[in-house]
Amino acid sequence: MDPPDSASRVFCSRILSMVNADDVNAIILAQKNMLDRFEKTNEMLLNFNNLSSARLQQMTERFLHHTRTLVEMKRDLDSIFRRIRTLKGKLARQHPEAFSRKCHLYPTSGLCALRCR
Template sequence: MSKSGGSDVFIESLNALVNEDDMNAVLLAQKQMLERFEKTNEMLSKFNQLSVNQYETLATQFKGHTALLLDMRKDIDGIFRRIRILKTKLSTEYPDAFNVALENTEPEAKRIQQMSTSPRQDSPRMILDSNEPNDEDDMNPSSVLHSVPSIN
């Protein structure tokens, strides 16, 4: 018996074990899955590209907003510095009036300090309601000092 004769018989017996319809069904299923994976891969690539473009846009906006906030912080620091200078100037030029104004604003300043150190349990509406004037005396110009917190 020759070598080629035995291997041919073996291959023929393996081919007999495999149903050709089943093989075609497996090949068709693999082809469909490949097409589906290629479409999914294409969609993910498009999504990634859109995400990169959106990220670049938002990163630029974020940098601009951060710069704006830093600029606003500098402005506010300058304003508070000028207010401190004005307070110092007023306290030296008009010490009696300044002390009266401080005495009138101390309860309000303590309330504001207490609100900033305690956990917030009041709703914004409740705080706004508590700041409304109770009677007509609160509406006169001399009571305005009560609503201005002191800045130390």
């Protein structure tokens, strides 16, 4: 065992005498306050992350639904315009005189371009 006045004891006692206990307590209190703040911030960020994840899931489902709806609408419109072009072609073949009159009156009409095809 070390004698009471060993070098290590003297060193430790001198180091301890240089440190102010009030300063150490203030540092410990500040660290505890910071830890509390960090824990609260971490909890808020976790809640925000969970909420964002749920909202992202909802918006993804809505986006997919609307995308499917738009694709179906485009397909329907393509079908409708194809039918209209077919009907215009049939009418142009059945009534060429009416279409030629129309082309003279309205040369920029889509019917004239259809007749030339």
